[in-house]
Amino acid sequence: MKISTDIGVWIGALSALGIYSVLIKDNPFYTMVEHIFVGASAGIAVVVGINTFLNSAWSPMIEGKYLLIIPILLGILLYSRYFEDIAWLNRIPLSFLMGTGAGVAMRGAVESQIVGQISATMVKLTTFDSWIIFLGTIFSLSYFFLTFQRGKVTGVTSQLGRHFMMAAFGAAFGNTVMGRISAAIGRFQFIFLKWLGLG
Numbered sequence: 001m002k003i004s005t006d007i008g009v010w011i012g013a014l015s016a017l018g019i020y021s022v023l024i025k026d027n028p029f030y031t032m033v034e035h036i037f038v039g040a041s042a043g044i045a046v047v048v049g050i051n052t053f054l055n056s057a058w059s060p061m062i063e064g065k066y067l068l069i070i071p072i073l074l075g076i077l078l079y080s081r082y083f084e085d086i087a088w089l090n091r092i093p094l095s096f097l098m099g100t101g102a103g104v105a106m107r108g109a110v111e112s113q114i115v116g117q118i119s120a121t122m123v124k125l126t127t128f129d130s131w132i133i134f135l136g137t138i139f140s141l142s143y144f145f146l147t148f149q150r151g152k153v154t155g156v157t158s159q160l161g162r163h164f165m166m167a168a169f170g171a172a173f174g175n176t177v178m179g180r181i182s183a184a185i186g187r188f189q190f191i192f193l194k195w196l197g198l199g
Contacts, residue, residue, distance in 0.1 A: 001196060001197050001198055004196075009190075009194055013194075015037070016190070017029075017191070058072075077089050120133075135160075138161075139164055140165055142157040143158040143162050143165065
């Protein structure tokens, strides 16, 4: 057993133990580590924001790209909400942000969730896996046919679709749990192997 002398390893290990200590009960050690994490994240966000502003807006504007003054002014207007007399100016940049965000999100949603999903199900029915994808898609869609009364065939297909969806939800949940457990294992390996030197 050889405990590490690296200060960075000590900070990482003690922080991990502080976060895990909440499993016993809420305590000052956990609260301190939580506050340090939130404060460090806020500080990093401020530094990244300032660097992004200097590199992407201020420096190019100084070099002659004067149209960048428009997004800079819109960004400054976001802070007008803190002044009651001119708080209404905050709506101008917010409307641009909301409109742009909605447009980008809509394009991405249509491309990935509609076009991408449809093209992913258009497979050649030559393997067992492709038949599962095809039938799972058809049966799952039949579960949502709510505009007509289900008969014998559609009743069976909708039930099969329900089972397909339950299997998909279970696989997604299992994948999430597996990812969280893998992260925890990595953290415990860091504590036991790199910090305490056990192994």
